[in-house]
Amino acid sequence: MTAGAGPDLAAASGDAGMRGWSPQRVWSVAGAVVLVALVWGFYAWDGAQTTAVLGGTVRAATLLVLGAMCGMIGERSGIVNIGIEGQFLMSAFTAFTVASMSGSLFLGVVAGVSTGLAMGWMLAAMSVGLRTDQIIAGTVLNIAALGLTSFFYDRGRSLGQPKYQSIELGPLADLPVVGTALFNRPPLTYLALVLVVVLHVLLLRSVWGMRTTAIGEHPGAAATVGIDVIRLRYWNVTLAGGLAGLGGAYLALESVGTFTRAMSGGRGFLALAVMIFGRRTPLGAYAAALFFGFTTALQGQFQLNDTFDIPAQFVGMLPFVVTIIVVAAAGLFGRMRDPAALGQPYEVR
Amino acid sequence: MRALMRAAAVPLASVVLGLVLGAVLIAVQGHSVTSAYGALVLGGAGDADALLRTLQKATPLVFGGLAVAFAFKAGLFNIGGQGQLLVGAAFAAGVGFGLEGLPLVVHLPLALLVGGAAGAAWGAIAGVLKATSGAHEVIVTIMLNFVAGNLTDWLAANPWQDRSGSNIIARTPLVEPSAEIPTWGWLPAGFVLAVLAAFACWFVLERTTYGFEVRSVGANRHAARYAGISVGWIMASTMAVAGLLAGLGGAIESLGVDGRFEAGVNVGLGFEGITIALLARTNPIAVIPAGLLVGLMEAGAAKMQFESGVAPEIIDVIQALILLFVAAPLIVRWLLRLRDRPDAPDRRLTLGAGWGR
Numbered sequence: 001m002t003a004g005a006g007p008d009l010a011a012a013s014g015d016a017g018m019r020g021w022s023p024q025r026v027w028s029v030a031g032a033v034v035l036v037a038l039v040w041g042f043y044a045w046d047g048a049q050t051t052a053v054l055g056g057t058v059r060a061a062t063l064l065v066l067g068a069m070c071g072m073i074g075e076r077s078g079i080v081n082i083g084i085e086g087q088f089l090m091s092a093f094t095a096f097t098v099a100s101m102s103g104s105l106f107l108g109v110v111a112g113v114s115t116g117l118a119m120g121w122m123l124a125a126m127s128v129g130l131r132t133d134q135i136i137a138g139t140v141l142n143i144a145a146l147g148l149t150s151f152f153y154d155r156g157r158s159l160g161q162p163k164y165q166s167i168e169l170g171p172l173a174d175l176p177v178v179g180t181a182l183f184n185r186p187p188l189t190y191l192a193l194v195l196v197v198v199l200h201v202l203l204l205r206s207v208w209g210m211r212t213t214a215i216g217e218h219p220g221a222a223a224t225v226g227i228d229v230i231r232l233r234y235w236n237v238t239l240a241g242g243l244a245g246l247g248g249a250y251l252a253l254e255s256v257g258t259f260t261r262a263m264s265g266g267r268g269f270l271a272l273a274v275m276i277f278g279r280r281t282p283l284g285a286y287a288a289a290l291f292f293g294f295t296t297a298l299q300g301q302f303q304l305n306d307t308f309d310i311p312a313q314f315v316g317m318l319p320f321v322v323t324i325i326v327v328a329a330a331g332l333f334g335r336m337r338d339p340a341a342l343g344q345p346y347e348v349r
Numbered sequence: 350m351r352a353l354m355r356a357a358a359v360p361l362a363s364v365v366l367g368l369v370l371g372a373v374l375i376a377v378q379g380h381s382v383t384s385a386y387g388a389l390v391l392g393g394a395g396d397a398d399a400l401l402r403t404l405q406k407a408t409p410l411v412f413g414g415l416a417v418a419f420a421f422k423a424g425l426f427n428i429g430g431q432g433q434l435l436v437g438a439a440f441a442a443g444v445g446f447g448l449e450g451l452p453l454v455v456h457l458p459l460a461l462l463v464g465g466a467a468g469a470a471w472g473a474i475a476g477v478l479k480a481t482s483g484a485h486e487v488i489v490t491i492m493l494n495f496v497a498g499n500l501t502d503w504l505a506a507n508p509w510q511d512r513s514g515s516n517i518i519a520r521t522p523l524v525e526p527s528a529e530i531p532t533w534g535w536l537p538a539g540f541v542l543a544v545l546a547a548f549a550c551w552f553v554l555e556r557t558t559y560g561f562e563v564r565s566v567g568a569n570r571h572a573a574r575y576a577g578i579s580v581g582w583i584m585a586s587t588m589a590v591a592g593l594l595a596g597l598g599g600a601i602e603s604l605g606v607d608g609r610f611e612a613g614v615n616v617g618l619g620f621e622g623i624t625i626a627l628l629a630r631t632n633p634i635a636v637i638p639a640g641l642l643v644g645l646m647e648a649g650a651a652k653m654q655f656e657s658g659v660a661p662e663i664i665d666v667i668q669a670l671i672l673l674f675v676a677a678p679l680i681v682r683w684l685l686r687l688r689d690r691p692d693a694p695d696r697r698l699t700l701g702a703g704w705g706r
Contacts (some may be wrong), residue, residue, distance in 0.1 A: 080489060130677045135426050135487055140673050146620075148664030151374075259678060269491045315501035320492040320499075324478070327489060331482030 049301065054181035056297030059255060061289035062192045063088075066247035067271025068278060068285040069199055070120075073240035076203065076280060077218040077233050078341040080134040083123050083141030084244050085268025090145040091115040091248025093152070096259035099252075100159050109188070109249040116245015117238055119145075124237035127232060131345035142268075150261055164188060164259030188250045193286075195243070200282040212236055216339035219346045229346050244268070266320070273323040276330055280339075295319045353502065360628050360635075362609055362681045363674035364642065371667040385657040392652025393645035397535040399652075404540040406604050407644025411543040412598025413622025414629060414636040415550050416472075420486075421589040421631045422554055423583055424567035429490025429615035430595040430622040432497030435615060437468035437596025439501040442603040442610035443509055445524030456527040461600050465547065468596015469589045471497060476588025480581035486588065490636075497618070507614040520611035530605030539601035543640070546594060563587055583669050593620070624672045 043050040067084045075080040091112040099108025119141055126137035164186035172183035203209040211232060214222035219229045252259050274292055278285030299315045372382045393403045413430045420427035441464025448456060471493060478484040506519035513522060531538050554560035565573040566583045574580045602618070603610045625643055629635035646668075650661035674681050 025424050122363075130680065132677045136627070136676045139428065140669070140676050143620065143624065143665075143672055144669035147662065147667075147669040151660055151662040151666045153662075266491070266495050269488065272488060273492075311503050311507065313499040313506070317496045317499045320495040324484070324489055324492045324496075328478045328484040330480045331478075331484045 009043045015256050031117055053294070053297045053301050056300055057290055057293040058091055058181050058185065058189065060293030060296040061286065062189050062293075063247050063251055063255065063267055064194055064271050064274045064289040064292055065196060065282070065286045066243050066250065067268055068275040068289060069195065069282055070116075070240040070244040070247070072213065072274040072278075072280040072282070072285065073199075073203075073243070074123075075275070075339060075342055076212050076216045077125055077236040077348070078219060078339055078344065079123070079233060079237050080138065081123060081237065081240070082135055082138035082269070082272065083119065083145075083292050084138075084247075084271050085266065086138075086141035086143070086145030087116050087119045087241055087244035088248045088251060088264040088268045089142075089262065090119055091148055091245040092252035092263060093145075093149040093248075093259055095245075095249035096159065096252040097152075097154075097157070098338060100157050101160075103161060104175050105161070105164060105253050108178055108253050109246070112249025112252070113242050113245040115244065116241040116248060118241070120238040120241015120244070121234075124234045124242065126261050128237065128347070129235045131347070134345075136341055144261060149259075152255075153259070157259075159253075164254040179206050186254045188246070192246070192250070195246075196286050197281045203282065213339070215346075218343055219341050230348065233346070270319060273318075273326055275328050291320055292322070354616045355633055356630060356632075357635075359678045360630065360675055360682050362637075362684075363628070363671050366674050366681065366684070367667045367671035371663055372669050373567030374663060374666060375657075377661070380657050380659050383441040385653050385659045388651035388653040388656040389646060392649030393647075394413060394649075395652075399648060401532065401535045401537065402648035403641065403645045404535070405537050405644075406638045406647045408537065408539045409542045409598035409602050409618050410621055410625055410643050411540075411547060411636055411640035412594050412601070413618060414625030414640050415547060415622075415633055416591040416595035416598070417622045417626035418561075418629060418633055418636055419550055419554070419588055419594060420472075420629040421626060422567050423563045423587040424570065425476070425479070425486050425584060425587060425591075426646045427472070427475075427490055427588065427591045428487055428623065429472060429592070431616075431618065431620055432490070432494035433471045433595035434594040434599035434602075434618055435494075435497045435501045436471045436599070437464040438595075438599030438603040438615055439504050439509075439521075440467035442521045443504070445528035445604055446522045446609070447509075448528075449525060450525055451525075453527045456525065457530065457604070457700055460524070460528045460604055461597060464600025464603070465597045468599065469593035472592020472595070473585060473589040476585035479583045479588070482545075488518050500611040501610070509610075511609070518611065519613075521609045523608050524604055528604055529608065530601060532605070533682045537605055539605040542597070542601060545639050546597065547633045550594070554633065585586050596689075621668065624668050624675075627672060630675075653681070 007336050039050065039054070067088065070084055070087065071081050094115040095108040095112030098111035099105050102108070121328055122140060126132040126140065132140075166184050166186050167190075169183040173180065175183065202328040203212065211222065211227050214225075215229045215232055221248060223229050248264075251263065256263065270292060271289075274288045277288035277291070295318045299318055302310060302312075302315045368386070372386070375382050375385050389401065393399055413434060416430045416433065417427050439462045444460040444463045445456075448459070451459070472490075474493060475484075475486045475489040478489050479486045501518060505521055509521045511518075511522040552560075554563060562573070562578045562583050565576065565578055566580050566587075570580055573583075577627075585672075590686055598618075599615065602615060607614060621643060625636060625639045628639040628642075646664045650664050653659055654661050
């Protein structure tokens with residue numbers, strides 16, 4: 001998986017694939033090879049712990065990549081979405097509550113996705129329709145989600161049924177190293193993986209993807225060739241919210257199995273860093289999500305065994321410090337360019 | 350006066366709308382709106398004790414609001430008030446209990462200064478990164494909030510933990526009496542500092558060359574650079590000032606209200622600064638009434654729950670609604686216009702307002 005994601009990361013940066021091996025591509029592949037070798041080495045050294053860490057990596061990465069995909073559809077359309085954290089939290093809440101009341105996990109997922117869509121529509125209404133500052137519109141979502149879920153939070157409520165359980169994908173699950181981590185997972189994880197691939201193709205190859213890029217880069221030019229900028233932005237930001245909604249449902253019904261106050265715990269913001277790191281492509285974001293998920297999984301593993309005497313709080317800082325470094329390094333060294341019209345409201349004249 | 354009315358129309362209408370929708374929520378839950386809001390006001394301003402509570406709650410809110418408003422003038426969105434406040438609170442408490450035998454005139458200012466400096470350093474990280482690498486301050490400050498939460502937890506649970514008796518809570522010992530901020534009757538001295546800080550911010554922003562440069566960068570970064578202003582320095586220093594303000598708010602919380610730093614106690618305080626700054630339309634003086642309003646709601650929430658059974662989290666919902674209306678003034682304008690459409694003066698009253706400039 002990691003090996004496959006490397007070249008895509010480079011390919012996504014432009015037409016590098018056409019001209020053969022750019023330095024970027026060489027670095028990506030070299031990095032992936034080293035990573036695979038390292039993982040294999042650790043697996044040979046301590047199989048059980050490596051499997052645990054890899055499983056934790058995939059588990060954390062699923063939520064992050066769903067949030068990152070929500071963010072990248074918005075940003076490619078020219079809309080910054082820092083409300084992913086609130087979308088996660090709100091959807092986790094409704095998914096949990098509906099699943100608990102109806103006794104059906106599936107209905108819970110439907111409720112979570114619907115909530116994500118509704119929150120996405122709210123963001124679109126504020127930032128596209130009312131032309132509110134996009135950062136502030138996202139902050140409104142975050143604060144509103146925290147307030148509403150705290151207010152309606154019912155401490156006594158439980159899911160009343162087991163959370164989503166793992167499904168073994170036949171012989172694939174018996175593969176060494178990645179077998180358990182990738183092919184013995186609960187259903188929403190598989191769904192997320194499928195969505196990553198589908199969205200990657202759609203964003204980079206379909207008419208919709210091209211139009212989305214157009215309204216994020218130069219909405220004026222897009223409008224002159226007949227694209228309804230406002231309408232497409234509305235649709236994209238709303239539908240993207242559904243992905244974050246799925247993330248919320250995943251968090252409550254598959255990853256944790258309950259709802260607790262502020263349970264999104266900053267991962268909506270980490271998803272933004274994942275999106276930047278993955279250059280706003282789904283496969284790139286998944287590679288980045290695996291990396292971030294790895295830091296989270298390591299943190300969990302460090303706390304479980306006493307091999308390393310590092311205070312829990314410092315291990316807990318790891319994903320956040322890494323994010324700061326990534327974001328700063330992206331600005332210092334990267335040729336990562338934001339969509340040209342990112343953050344600017346579009347007005348029909 | 351007219352100008353003041355015009356500027357205050359959208360925030361006031363937002364507050365009213367937020368309270369009305371909050372009332373609907375309370376009624377839907379089957380509680381009495383009048384008894385709930387009545388208890389809220391009595392609990393926040395009913396007697397000297399209530400007033401003291403409100404002013405104590407308002408103090409970090411005013412500082413948090415200033416921390417957002419000041420950075421906003423330079424076009425920076427500081428969501429890091431939470432982290433800046435936490436390090437300020439922890440380090441002020443550290444100085445407050447760690448140094449003994451100092452006179453009050455030395456110890457208290459020193460503790461405040463260290464708290465403020467810790468906040469300033471925390472804010473400056475985001476400012477410097479923004480200036481040097483273009484890293485978006487929103488992402489960096491949010492990440493720094495989590496880092497600060499972990500760091501201060503560790504400080505309170507390990508090196509600075511209160512080891513007296515059987516204490517197992519992650520908190521520092523009580524600060525020395527010489528580092529305590531006094532309270533005069535119903536007036537906490539910390540609130541006086543908050544008011545002074547608000548006026549100082551106004552003075553710096555509106556009456557000094559530095560403030561002019563800050564506002565220039567906020568209005569148009571490129572034009573400011575062309576005019577010879579060092580944009581990087583302004584961004585870095587503005588974030589440091591914002592951090593200083595939030596850090597002072599945290600320091601006063603430790604030295605004047607809690608008497609110590611305890612992990613997890615101040616969580617959420619920093620985020621309310623955003624609501625308050627936007628409610629005040631990023632005007633430093635207007636931050637004072639905005640902070641008082643939210644402080645009153647928080648001070649009265651306990652009494653409201655006690656007397657009418659409404660969960661105190663309703664305050665968070667009302668705040669979020671107010672923020673929504675302030676941030677999207679078009680909603681409010683549309684609602685107001687709907688009510689008295691043909692009145693030209695009324696329309697002008699609301700149309701003149703666009704937030705933040």
